[in-house]
Amino acid sequence: MxxxxxxxxxxxxxxxxxxxxxxxxxxxxxPGLVTGDVVVHDPTMIRTSSGGYVVYSTHGYLEARTSTDRITFTRAGSAFGSPPSWWRTYSSGNDPWAPDISQQSGRYLMYYAVSGFGSNFSAIGLATSSTGQPGSWSDQGVVYSTTTSSDHNAIDPNLLVDASGRWWLSFGSYWTGIRMIRLDPATGKRLSSDQTLYHLATRPDAPYAVEAPDIVRHGGYYYLFASYDRCCAGTSSTYKVKVGRSAAPTGPYVDRSGTSMLSGGGTMVLETHGSVIGPGGQSVLSDVDGDLLVYHYYDGNAGGTPKLGINLIGWDSAGWPYVY
CATH class of the missing domain: 1.20.5 (Single alpha-helices involved in coiled-coils or other helix-helix interfaces)
Incomplete structure (x- = not known):
């Protein structure tokens, strides 16, 4: 026995x-099944009023890809046919990065960054469109900028409209991490009556590698998704997506254990697994079948080529997000 x-x-x-x-x-x-032209960095996606999808991403005057079913994507030009004149001040190659697209009051808005790699001499611009389609965008100029003497970096913008209808722009990369300003809904630019520069997240360890904020409201909380560690190094990338939440859009954001994101906190959402290397540069889209995490990763089966990743987001009983 x-x-x-x-x-x-x-x-x-x-x-x-x-x-x-x-x-x-x-x-x-x-990642969920996607086919066609899916080589991207820093993707943002929207479902347009006509029911189709448009993905915009870093480089090429903000590269565009369209899809009718969220599976097959076709390269469809760029947001801009030619670069606005102010871009060259911040990028000798007129190279825009990390767009963020949303639809507000019947028009489409796209915030994006212009900078040089590893520099905080950077600017965030705004473009508007009535359709959201490639080639339809009108540039509205600079929203916020930083210089080499700044302690933060004006890249990776993300628009949040809070439960009270107030507009906020989060952004940041390395230096002191993620910052936020309040915007004027009438112009999409900084609100003159509130010049506060809010601080949302950072790392206690140099080089303070946290960037690419995306804030969404779910239930009674605001959730700050951010990318941590090293991007843009192919199969050597260590990017990963973490999240914290707050009852207020300006924070404080804490992770599942209660650690502040200003102290390096963050609950893991997605990291390297198998041939999916360094996922990050994420955005969140609410679609007809649920919330989506849209991101890039480096394909270990394709020599580290950056590719589009899309997964549904679930929310557990404690209100924390996970991907499936």
Missing amino acids: RRLSRLVVAAASACTLVGALVGAALAYPN
């Missing part, structure tokens, strides 16, 4: 171990 009991215990332990390994393997799903 003792031998049988030992066998039963051993079998149960083995099953527990296998279950743990399987659970770990399933902790992060692979």
